[in-house]
Amino acid sequence: MDKTYRLKFSEREWIKPVFGVLIIFVMCIVFSPTNTKGDLVFLKFENLTNILRQVSENGIIAVGMTYVIIAGGIDLSVGSILALSATITAFGLMDWQLGFLITMALALAVSSIAGFLNGAITSWGKIQSFIVTLAMMTAARGFALFIANNNSRDVGFGPGGAPSVFAVFSTSYWGIPFPVFIFIATTLLFLLVLKKTKFGRYVYAIGSNEEAAVLAGLRVKWIRTYTFVLAGALSGLAGIIHAGQLMQGNPNDGVGFELDAIAAVVIGGTSLMGGKGTLEGTFAGVLIIGLLSNILGLHGIQKDFQLMLKGAIIVAAVFVQEGGIKLHPLRSMSRNKGETSRR
Amino acid sequence: MDKTYRLKFSEREWIKPVFGVLIIFVMCIVFSPTNTKGDLVFLKFENLTNILRQVSENGIIAVGMTYVIIAGGIDLSVGSILALSATITAFGLMDWQLGFLITMALALAVSSIAGFLNGAITSWGKIQSFIVTLAMMTAARGFALFIANNNSRDVGFGPGGAPSVFAVFSTSYWGIPFPVFIFIATTLLFLLVLKKTKFGRYVYAIGSNEEAAVLAGLRVKWIRTYTFVLAGALSGLAGIIHAGQLMQGNPNDGVGFELDAIAAVVIGGTSLMGGKGTLEGTFAGVLIIGLLSNILGLHGIQKDFQLMLKGAIIVAAVFVQEGGIKLHPLRSMSRNKGETSRR
Amino acid sequence: GKKNNAAAPKYIIGFSQCNSAEPWREAMNKQIESEAAKHPEIKLLVSDAQQSNARQVSDVENFIVRGVNLLMISPNEAKPLTGVVEKAYDAGIPVIVIDRKILSDKYTCFIGANNELIGKEAGEYAAKLLHGKGRVVEIWGLKGSTPAIERHDGFMEGIKNYPGIKIIYSQDGAWLREKGRSIMENALQRFDKIDLVFGQNDPMAIGAYLAAKDVGRAKDMYFIGIDGLPGPGGGIQAVIDGKLNATFIYPTGGKIAVQTALKILKGEKVPKDITLSSVSINPQDAKEYLSGEK
């Protein structure tokens, strides 16, 4: 009965964003500036690893954001949690002298607790996650400022400073910065979890139809809470990396990161309505944003044109994925089948 | 038609947010600082009109945002459109010497066109409005910077300057600043439109169930587009007021305004899922945010505590409206009736 | 932290800061707060406008209604704040304007340094380091903001006489270390030879240094910043650590502001304009300066 399924190809939702990345990648090559030796600057190994490093924080945050959004929520507090975690990292290493492991654990724990509060208040308080995480966005930053006494804290090595192992976050291996490995590993791990585990399945289910999920016996409130915990923890991880790369814990950092992360998720084909989306797509979305910034940056284009171009390219990239080139034959009718996609 | 029905459903959705405003208002009185004469500073007429003036831009933007959100969309570009409109206003009056009316018309027209693009690309390009308006947020700011040549433009009166009628935006009548009148009038007008006209009802319809709206023969794409045009135009109006109050067109202004506006709408009880919400609620939401900032500002509380408090109060305010005090007897039943509220 | 002294404060001072998220401004806040804490007779209210003109207007309005005895303001932009500062002044509240002037003389005292002058010093210093010839990367503060424009103009003025010095790349780093870093990464890819990086503030210059260090090119170029904040994360320490080749102290004026405020409140006469002078900090004198500060 299960004959080779004709629609299989088109069901690979992530193909479209990956396709989008390829297009942008090719465009980047075409429009790459050349250096004095005449090489394409864009294609230099160093530049490519730079891009990966530059997107690694956003990429890690976007992983958690993908879970939250697929489950039908949204998390605006990721940038503040990043700042909080970076601040705790700097203070833990420098002022409180907690050592590497305990500091990391503390930063992650606090971030996870912030995420847990997001989830718990959303679930049990029955308040839209937009509001809850907006409040957390404010409160977490306040807390970070409180810890830092409204200052930023630089991290240094040597006596009285941070343990030297902390330098790992600004070290490269085989020419690839360490944060890139974390980014890739995180994406792969949670990709597996999303695709292959019960939990992953439940995340889709509650985002697709919460009511049906309740009746099917899922513990919807808990599952939703876990997604926020994950988003919090990963923002915390990104915060540690942030501190490690900039050698500073700054409670004012991470402003606007939530928009970048949500943008990556949505460009990656995940619907803000919840219920569908992929981490492959998010990965592609993160890369699209990174490539775009890189090529515009390499050209040193003035801010005004850069912004206008960026706006146009984002829409064009999504349009090519979605409408222009129809890779997905089901698109047009799926509208008629109870799928009211959020516009 | 005085029939007694088997069941009566009270549906005064706006009662809850208005209730929220009252609570906050009372709290503000209780916690108001006193001046040297021993008067409650918060209750001074000047302070109350200050609050209204301070929220008027956000209030006007939030009106348009309410339409967009009820129709199931979101608009992130309002802050940039405000900046664009303010910039055009300053340049129109000063550099291009277009005179008052033509300048206003131009600013509103450009803003409406930006809104139209948002709506049209969302509707016909079939791209989530989050992405489209994120791109517009970027592009409109780029355009504003381009017009202003990366600078801000001050507005002055006198020869070669702006016509003196422009001073209206920084004038008070009966002790009430003019922008407050615009804010109230806009809210009232569009409240009527939303409640009483076909267009208003269709906005609810497409947000509530887009698919059903298509089947019922509504021009869903156009209706959605109009909501974005309205949001754009009202952001433009807010931009003119902004320029008039600050006597400057600054392409860097309006950052983060979208979050304030969305927050007001959501605190006002409108669901980000679309389909339900009221402008009374949004009005209340705008006031809640304004009152909160005012009372914290009057106390000059440290930023870190201020942020933490604000986060807590927002959640508390919404919680009181939604969960804690059950004004709405049907709440829990409605869960079973196909309403999966976005968390 | 706030400590409430037993003696009730006699004066309320409202300080409207335009943005506390920059280290330089935070340093100003700290100076003001610690100076104010020495004087139990004043109660200090601080507001942060988060880089928004509109919000700062509201903040000042709140202070007026609150009935502060003196207003200190570091305006986000001149024109937009002029009206409300005039309103305060007209209401009989003495006003100290810090760092950036308003477009009116309705204020009691202005305290500030000159961005353009500092930019010029930085330009001249760069010319000296480069011996009149070289390729420069400039990392801007927020495009369109006055200090960014003034520092840029000053810098150009400083290198005006050296046609061999070329700005090969410039981008908006919005005063952020993080942006400074990624902008520099792109610049490093693009150009094999960069001789000097001018960051319009220290955090961006340090960010650029970190980027160059990671690819082993930090030794090939000079890094210049502005602000010269004291403390472990500040520019002076960065000069000592060899991250920056020079920075230029842009004094915050916080301490003087509070002292001036007290004079005004006590009815003493104060000068209408107090211009703070800048000091250039290079590796030779950084250590002395830092210990001298303490």
Added chain:
Amino acid sequence: MLRTSNIKKSFSSVEVLHGISFAVEKGCVTALVGENGAGKSTLMKILSGVHTDYTGEISIDGKPVFFKNPRHAQQLGVSIIHQELSCIPHLTVAENIFIGKEPARRFGVVDFPKLFADAQSILDEFEFPYSPNTPVRNLSVGWQQIVEVARAFSADAKIFILDEPTSALTENEIRILFEKIRVLKKRGKIIIFISHRLEEIYEIADEIAVLRDGQFIGKYPVKEISRSELISKMVGKAIHETKQIKSSASSETVLAAENLEVYGKTGTILSGITFDLKRGETLGVAGLLGSGKTELLKFLFGELKAQHTGRITLEGAPYIPKCASRSLEGSIFYLSKDRKTEGIFADLDIIKNCSMSVLSDFASFGFLHEKEEAAAVRDQVSSLNVKLESYHQSIRELSGGNQQKVLIARGLLHRPKLLLLDEPTRGIDVGAKAEIYELIEQLSSSGISSIISSSEIPELLRICDRILVLHNGMPAAILAAGETSASEILHYAFGEGKAWTKPTD
């Protein structure tokens, strides 16, 4: 006259209509019948402008037409009730009825008094108990269906298409609906009526058109085709409509309720409910719209979240329904009648929809064994004869009836002890119904008890051991299925008999 010729329609290269040519006359009710997935709804969607990517031709009164979109179809005089509910939940009943054609004054200001008055007069005919000012989301599925009926009938149309309008209605409303249809018929309208309930078809239709697997089989005057002939035309083979299924009730009580009262926020929802359910027994619940059938089932499942008094015992122990996940752990399964909003996960595929409640069976350390999962789902689903392209197809692509079967498969995978089924055969075709009846018989013989609410009384008579009749949230009678009749049940359902006395009719 409405004529289609050689209509072909494919979904992503799978053809589901293979050239349909048929004609329907004015002043005549044409019933369209066929198995689940035969293509009835697809054809109707083409006739109402929803699907535009088909080949073939449609003509009205000889003039070829092409419906560009639903709006256009309406303008050309087509009024349709879709199979899946398509009300707008947040608008009021009146607004839903007149959406797109509200009476308006200047500036597009809606004339609300007139709107409500007009709505009221239509609703009165349906004995609608709520104010036209009620938001539709607060209505039960049945009443939402009535709103859709009212909307369709309020249109000034030439062609009325009714795609399973009765699946959520009870006898009373169906009677009213049929009266309205007869009026339209007299006025010379074209009426296409789709239903899986053959009794209804024989009652209202003049002609019966049969669709099978996307092919048009033929059109027959209702008087010239017998029920079994019709079924074999639909199914392609003969089917024996099972008569009264055999009882396997034992004497052991599984679930008992004693004087159960359930209070909602606005008053008592259920009161005085007393019954017991034996192991292997099938208890039917009958009643009019709003009589509390759904509420009773939902309450027992723990998802009504309402206060109650009275005593419930489950397998002898006191039982308080808490929430769905607890009930499922205790092997109680509930199937909602509101498939779309409380049943399917529209974004997920068939396998995932089916296995959702039992994922733990296929997981170790949280990781799923997808092969085992797929195999188990396949076993279960194929035993129900679901018409599908692939198990990896999204459930939303299935026809309504087939979606229902997938949901039933979800319940069976769970190996329940007690089944709470709310309209389990809603939208299911004759053949499949027979299969489901057999299934229920099998289940009860293996000791599983069920409570089945249905608005189709003949169905209850066929599959239940006893039938609990509700009237206004109160039990009007408990009748042994073998000893009662449809009219007796209706008699109680209307609240005409006071409790337990044997009726005389």
